Amino acid sequence: MSIKTPDPLVITIDGPAGAGKSTVARMVAETIGLPYLDTGAIYRAIAWWLNGMGIDPSDENGIRKALPCFSVSLCGSGISVAGKDVSKEIRGTEIDKIVSLYAAHKAIRESLLDLQRKQAADGLVADGRDMGTVVFPDAGLKIFLTASAEERAMRRYKERVSRGEKVNYEEILKQVKERDLYDINREEAPLRPASGCIILDSTSMTIKEVVDVIVSLAGEFGANDRN
Numbered sequence: 001m002s003i004k005t006p007d008p009l010v011i012t013i014d015g016p017a018g019a020g021k022s023t024v025a026r027m028v029a030e031t032i033g034l035p036y037l038d039t040g041a042i043y044r045a046i047a048w049w050l051n052g053m054g055i056d057p058s059d060e061n062g063i064r065k066a067l068p069c070f071s072v073s074l075c076g077s078g079i080s081v082a083g084k085d086v087s088k089e090i091r092g093t094e095i096d097k098i099v100s101l102y103a104a105h106k107a108i109r110e111s112l113l114d115l116q117r118k119q120a121a122d123g124l125v126a127d128g129r130d131m132g133t134v135v136f137p138d139a140g141l142k143i144f145l146t147a148s149a150e151e152r153a154m155r156r157y158k159e160r161v162s163r164g165e166k167v168n169y170e171e172i173l174k175q176v177k178e179r180d181l182y183d184i185n186r187e188e189a190p191l192r193p194a195s196g197c198i199i200l201d202s203t204s205m206t207i208k209e210v211v212d213v214i215v216s217l218a219g220e221f222g223a224n225d226r227n
């Protein structure tokens with residue numbers, strides 16, 4: 001599909017856990033022909049790395065000392081830390097439980113700013129929690145994608161079941177709600193709709209419907225002209 005968009009166009013997709021951001025962002029990027037940046041994967045990778053070294057989320061000093069040695073590389077949909085492909089490991093329930101605790105650290109967030117911004121040289125579609133508020137505040141199109149907690153937990157549940165995991169819906173719902181509270185109430189880059197963003201509630205929309213809305217908005221909106 002050929003869509004006329006300003007060049008380079010940055011599209012940000014923020015929202016709570018399980019809103020479908022990654023799937024939607026990946027499909028939008030593919031449709032428009034832009035690179036895709038999954039910033040949740042970067043936070044997951046840093047949590048995996050720090051946790052693996054035994055550095056607790058409460059150990060502010062240990063985290064600050066370790067950060068300069070964090071070496072991550074993004075390759076298509078894969079992610080490596082110090083040369084090791086961790087794409088699978090970072091999706092486990094262990095990382096789900098701890099990643100928000102690490103992501104709340106100012107030092108961690110600041111250390112990732114440059115890395116994220118550098119990816120946007122040729123435009124991109126980036127999903128996360130603070131893409132439109134902090135990392136790319138001048139993005140041409142900012143989306144806040146949400147859905148009810150129950151629907152988001154059900155999506156996660158089905159995703160895990162399809163991977164053959166034994167999971168409990170109520171436990172996932174509890175985790176989704178806890179993560180929302182944590183991400184919304186943290187001091188650093190709290191989860192909230194960015195100024196000038198478009199809020200999309202996907203509770204009763206299919207992924208294709210959400211993608212179509214964003215792709216058509218991308219064709220409509222020029223870069224930097226919504227704020």
Ligand code: DC
Pocket residue numbers: 017018039040041043044099100103104127128129130131179183
């Ligand atoms: O989107 P996700 O579930 O893969 O994100 C994992 C965690 O990382 C989530 O708890 C929030 C955090 N995160 C963040 O704080 N900022 C981002 N830009 C992306 C993710």
